[in-house]
Amino acid sequence: MTRPGTRPPRSPFAPEVLPDGRRRFSHEAVVARRLLLAGLLAAGVGGGALAARLTGEDPGAVPAGGAPAAAGAAGEVAGEVAPAAPQAVVASPATPAQVQGPSRTEAASPWVVVNKQHPLDPRDYAPALAVVAGKEVAAVIAPDLRALLEDARRDGVGLSVTSGYRSFQRQTAVHDDAVVRDGLETAESVSARPGYSEHQTGLAVDFGGRTAPGCLLEDCFGQTPESDWLRAHAGRHGFLLRYPEGATAVTGYDAEPWHWRWVGTDLVQRLTEARVATLEEFFGISGGPVYA
Structure with missing residues (x-):
């Protein structure tokens, strides 16, 4: 006392x-x-x-x-x-986590969420393929991708497809090259391990443009007319900007203005209405910079 x-x-x-x-x-x-x-x-x-x-x-x-x-x-x-060690992030859902619709775990699903916490099952999954603009992509996205490129052409926008489907073996080579060139930490902020890449689903497309060839797969692509056009029009063809600015803690990757993911127009509309930018946040699914 x-x-x-x-x-x-x-x-x-x-x-x-x-x-x-x-x-x-x-x-x-x-x-x-x-x-x-x-x-x-x-x-x-x-x-x-x-x-x-x-x-x-x-x-x-x-x-x-x-x-x-x-x-x-x-x-x-x-x-x-002291700075906290990186850890998995469980995104707070803006809408109920159990959204009715296609699977978020099946590799062939248009709504599958692939990130560092959620690899493909099986890891060496390969989709049915089609060729669009000289690149292999999942056959399911081919009609919408062709329509998107045609709309851009009519609007005078010179879009190109620089990357589509990558096999498990091809993603292994891409990831290994990035590690050798940039070191593991930097490489894994921009390049997925094999079995964890959206490109392996065939649903992801990297776009380029003719106005700034030097901005191919570079941040400055985000300031090009092609990028502006994609932000304004890609959604009506079912494509979502997968790694937006400021979302690295959720997606696990640095911003990539060239990387667009086909999810279908229904899901794009739902994310727009919910004012949510990432699949992790919309579905309440874990993500972030740490591999499971």
Whole structure:
């Protein structure tokens, strides 16, 4: 019990409150919090809830962008928070996760979600193929892809198809080349492992354009007239910009303005109405930069 007129002793786990209202943990507080959390985790006692209490955060809260909050007690060093290790992201669905429609797991489905958490089954899946603009694609997308290219031509837009279907073997070579050229971390931000690639479904198409040949498979493609036309018109042919800007934490890949995925006009309309940009968010399916 504290005597009247005296201030209760400050907990060794408590932060200092700065004049501007921000909290700062002393070195002693950080050490004490780490030791307490480590002991309880070793005993199997409520580590997640305790970590949330120690960081002063709601254990169920999800920060902007959809990534789960990291348990910060183990990463704080004298008032700073160490970067959290990459982890799988469970996207918050904007619509109920159980949306009626085609399968999200069958490799041949137009709604299949393929990312670093969800590989193709089987890994060496190959679709029925057709040739459009000199490239192999899944036969199911051929009519819409031909119509899209014809509409672009009528509008004076010089679209080309630079990549369509890639076999398991071809994706292996593409991924290995990227690793040799850029290193594993950089390569895997832009290139999928074999068995985890949308190109292997035959449903994904990489577009190019004649106005800026130097922007082929480069970020600057997003500033070309061809990219503008795709953003305005590709949806009515069933194509979705699969890796939009700012969604890397959800999709697992850097923005690729050239990579479009056929999902059909019905699903494009549903995503538009829900104001959701990615399949992971719409279906509430896990994604992110970590491979399962």
